[in-house]
Amino acid sequence: MRRHIGLAALLLVSALLTACMPSIRSPYETQQGVERAEWASIPQEDAWVNIPYTMLVLERRFADISEQRILLPNHTALPGDNFVHLRAEPRSDGGLLSLDRALERAGGLAVPFTARELDSIRSRDDAAGTLNWAEWTDGAGTICVLVIRRMLIGMRLLPNQAVALDMVMRNCVRDGATAALAPAGPEAVSFGAPFGIERGGEQRNLSPLAAPLP
Numbered sequence: 001m002r003r004h005i006g007l008a009a010l011l012l013v014s015a016l017l018t019a020c021m022p023s024i025r026s027p028y029e030t031q032q033g034v035e036r037a038e039w040a041s042i043p044q045e046d047a048w049v050n051i052p053y054t055m056l057v058l059e060r061r062f063a064d065i066s067e068q069r070i071l072l073p074n075h076t077a078l079p080g081d082n083f084v085h086l087r088a089e090p091r092s093d094g095g096l097l098s099l100d101r102a103l104e105r106a107g108g109l110a111v112p113f114t115a116r117e118l119d120s121i122r123s124r125d126d127a128a129g130t131l132n133w134a135e136w137t138d139g140a141g142t143i144c145v146l147v148i149r150r151m152l153i154g155m156r157l158l159p160n161q162a163v164a165l166d167m168v169m170r171n172c173v174r175d176g177a178t179a180a181l182a183p184a185g186p187e188a189v190s191f192g193a194p195f196g197i198e199r200g201g202e203q204r205n206l207s208p209l210a211a212p213l214p
Contacts, residue, residue: 033062034105039069047193048086048159049167051183054193064090066160067105072183076142076172080111084169084183088162097150097166099132106168112136113146113170121148127186129155135177144172145180149189156190 039058047057048068056071065087072082085106099118103109109118117134124131129151136144147169151158158165167189173180182188 034060034065034067037062042068045193048088048165049084049183049189050191050193051084051188064160066162072171074172076174078112078138078142078144078172080170080172082171083110084167087166088159089164089166090160090162092163097148097164099148102148102166102168105166110146110170112144112172117146128190131181131184133181133184141174142172143174143177143180144170145177145184146170147181147184149184151189157192159192 037060039060042057042059044054044057046059047054047070049070051070051072053073054070055073058069058071060067067088068084068086070084070086072084074080074082087105099121109115113134113136117136121132121134123133129149132148134146136146147167149167149169151165151167153163156165167184169184171180171183
């Protein structure tokens with residue numbers, strides 16, 4: 001009798017420990033879970049970046065991964081959405097952002113880009129880190145940019161205890177490359193939207209001047 005009770009107690013303890021331990025998922029399983037998560041519309045002031053002409057902000061979560069997708073206006077004749085895809089990364093992978101992985105997480109290579117444009121990626125450093133982008137043009141005044149950017153801790157406040165904020169953007173405009181890149185510039189990505197509150201946490205003031213007045 002005691003033997004059966006001891007075995008039952010051992011099985012119960014084992015089950016409790018298993019329930020308390022976080023599940024270990026492969027990167028593939030994690031990404032599959034993120035892709036199955038439903039997008040929910042959130043207020044524009046909860047966006048992780050500050051783009052004045054944002055049309056819609058969506059957010060989804062799976063486990064400790066959070067993503068936002070921001071829709072931008074498209075005033076060109078090209079099909080597809082102009083968008084900013086943001087992913088809050090809770091784990092470090094060496095500080096480097098894989099181009100293929102970033103595009104996969106954002107839904108694949110955006111139209112009208114092909115591998116040919118990706119062979120001539122451009123880079124420049126600014127106040128928000130390194131900006132990487134490819135350009136496409138129809139030769140008749142429309143220009144598209146495909147932007148890849150990673151912002152690490154120390155560059156800005158990051159949402160949901162992330163160690164990195166990854167950004168992929170497609171933006172097609174008729175106002176030149178400078179205008180196309182503006183939503184990914186340091187003025188837009190160094191801070192969250194005005195009055196934004198970190199979702200899942202308490203509000204953080206960016207500076208003493210931003211604190212509420214007494």
